[in-house]
Amino acid sequence: MAIRDLKIGVRLGLGFGLLLALLLAVAIGGIVGGLRMQAVEETVKTYNKAAMLAEKWSAFTRQQVDRTVAVARLGENPQALEYFQTQIAQTRALVDELQQRTGAAVDQLADAEASRLLQLTREARGAQMRLRDQVLERVRAGDHTGARALADGEYRRAGDRYVQAQEDLAQYLVTDAERTIEEAKRFVGNLSLAMGAAAALALLIGVTVAVSLTRGIVRPLREAVGIAQAVAHGDLTQTIHVDRGDEVGELMRALQQMQAALQQAFQRIRASADQVALASAEIAQGNQDLSARTENAAASVEETSASLQQLTEAVRSSSQAAAVANQLAAQAADAARSGGQTVAQAVESMKGIEASSQKIADITNVIDGIAFQTNILALNAAVEAARAGEAGRGFAVVAGEVRSLAQRSAEAAKQIKALIEESVQRVQAGSAQVDAAGRTMEEIVQAIQRVADMIGEVTAAAQEQSENIAQVNAAVGQLDSTTQQNAALVEQAAAAAASLNTQAQALLQVVAQFRTGDGDGAVRTVAPMRASASAPAARREPSLPPAAAKSTTLKAVGHTPARPALGAAAASSSSAGKPASKTPGAAPAGAAKPASGPTAAPAKPTAPKALPPRPSPATEEGEWESF
Structure with missing residues (x-):
């Protein structure tokens, strides 16, 4: 069957259907890119949140290590000891909360390396907390020299390892967030190229379909208008040829x-x-x-x-x-x-x-x-x-x-x-x-x-x-x-x-x-x-x-x-x-x-x-x- 034998509605439907399919593909690509960018944005936010929590956790850890060392160095000072113990207890509660929030953020990321680093940080914290308790027990027992030696020696090294683990976790989270952003940029670039190509292809197909439909409709319609104008001027002797099967052919037959x-x-x-x-x-x-x-x-x-x-x-x-x-x-x-x-x-x-x-x-x-x-x-x-x-x-x-x-x-x-x-x-x-x-x-x-x-x-x-x-x-x-x-x-x-x-x-x-x-x-x-x-x-x-x-x-x-x-x-x-x-x-x-x-x-x-x-x-x- 020739194209001009197709109904105008069918031809218009095919042309507009093809254009709509291309537009749908472009729209789907845009939607997918938008969802991907949204997911990347959420992931980057989570990385940034986890990194900020880790940094904050690290700051509180340093403060807690410094306070424990300060308590060990004070010696016989009950008031200062009581104050620092209160501050240490409050800081511990805050650190527990930060640890939970950081763990929740890392779990949300579903990153194995980040989970491993978080686990190392938790182990380092456990070792640091055990040594802290020993320092405080010696201070309470009056062994100030032993407490001071433990605090300045092994406890300080355990605290440093604990802080280093936290900083490694924060650094990994920041690095991984930057890597994710770079991947998202590459994806957006590729998606933009694909959408541009699809839009160019849709434009080319649309122009081709429009020109084809216009020629297939306007030319016979102009011929029909010429016949109608001749009839309007009183010429009823024209020879009308009908060689189409579409609506224009029906119009010519009419x-x-x-x-x-x-x-x-x-x-x-x-x-x-x-x-x-x-x-x-x-x-x-x-x-x-x-x-x-x-x-x-x-x-x-x-x-x-x-x-x-x-x-x-x-x-x-x-x-x-x-x-x-x-x-x-x-x-x-x-x-x-x-x-x-x-x-x-x-x-x-x-x-x-x-x-x-x-x-x-x-x-x-x-x-x-x-x-x-x-x-x-x-x-x-x-x-x-x-x-x-x-x-x-x-x-x-x-x-x-x-x-x-x-x-x-x-x-x-x-x-x-x-x-x-x-x-x-x-x-x-x-x-x-x-x-x-x-x-x-x-x-x-x-x-x-x-x-x-x-x-x-x-x-x-x-x-x-x-x-x-x-x-x-x-x-x-x-x-x-x-x-x-x-x-x-x-x-x-x-x-x-x-x-x-x-x-x-x-x-x-x-x-x-x-x-x-x-x-x-x-x-x-x-x-x-x-x-x-x-x-x-x-x-x-x-x-x-x-x-x-x-x-x-x-x-x-x-x-x-x-x-x-x-x-x-x-x-x-x-x-x-x-x-x-x-x-x-x-x-x-x-x-x-x-x-x-x-x-x-x-x-x-x-x-x-x-x-x-x-x-x-x-x-x-x-x-x-x-x-």
Whole structure:
């Protein structure tokens, strides 16, 4: 397996592992040297300690020998003897301690020669201590001469041997410490050389590994970066060779796959962008056509709204006139009823007059009867007065006057009767005429009532017609508002289509920057149609009547001449309230039914070669319904 087929991680691991191994070796050497130097330092400290103890031990030994000799030379001096004996005892305790510490240090060194010298020193001390005890016993025994001779002779020689043994031990310890230091220096020098060589070897291997890894990683990465930069500049036609098995080879294979995928993707994007550009151009063209037709429809709806407003005003005027006529007919009917009642009262009055005339005639008959009886009585009185002669002459005159009065009363009663009969006849004739006038007045009242009823029906029909026309006007107003909004939406759709076309062209230009090797740069440019600059007509709010619009069925009025127009208006009102149904006579045959929702897409419009002439209102309504 070639080195470049190894994974970068494996190569880095091997290189850094080798460097770490060398560093570990150098570190171990340093640690070993440090431990060795530490051990040497401890050994030298122990040698120095043992040497110092030996020297101190030697000093105390000389002092003890000198004191013992001094005690032997003092002779009879109890105080001096007691003092020196105390000092000798204290020095002995110190020497014992120094001997133990020196022995412990020598034992710690584990040096056979030092142990031998220490043993000789201990033997010399034993011999010196035995002779010292003999000197002190002689001093205590009073043999001062013998003590002095022993102290100056054999004891002094034993003390010298003891001190010499101590000095030999101290000298050996110092010499051995110096030798150990020299050996440590040589070891440190050798170790420094070895560590320097190892460091140089590690540096050489590290540089070699670094250069090898750098060349094995950086060069292919630079090649991959060059490929990526070429792709970034739009060149998708490069040939990528993959001859490695490491991560860089995987990266090159990934770049190769990415370039192939980008080639396919940009080919599809270019094809889709061409289709989007064509579709957006067609949409823009269709939206312009739809905008023109929507503006025509808006103008027709405005004209229809204005006509409906005029019709509404006319129907409102007719309704108001019918209402006034209805009020006048009602007043005439009330006047006729009042006249009928007056005629009826006159008839009743004539009947009362006739009855009173009849009563007067009866009374006149009674008066005539009374006059006749009075005349007979006067005649009888005159006959009786004639019989009485002169005595009855005055009574006869009275009777004559009474008879004359009775005759005159009878004549007057006849005349009154004749007049009353004539008056009764006239009253009967007047009563008959009044009856005829009452019947005629009743017929007039009934005729006026029928006229009032007919005018009321006309008023109701006119009111219902006004309401239905108001509904039609409101529906047309809503249609006008919707048409205006649709016109604005169409304008926005046209602008959006133009913007979409522009964006599609920009997308085509961007895609054209990438070279895929199949007709690079052959971008199809579709010029978008300029959006219509004509703004839709201003929205006009329809004028609604004050009465609330209510869908009702008009009554048939036979005497109303405008009934056909009213029926047509009602039909228009009902059709305006239902935009989804076709208006009879408005939509042409075969007109498409409008979509049930506001988001229904219209059929794709075909770009007209020239604007058609303005269609009729029925045609516009059919086109709006199709839209």
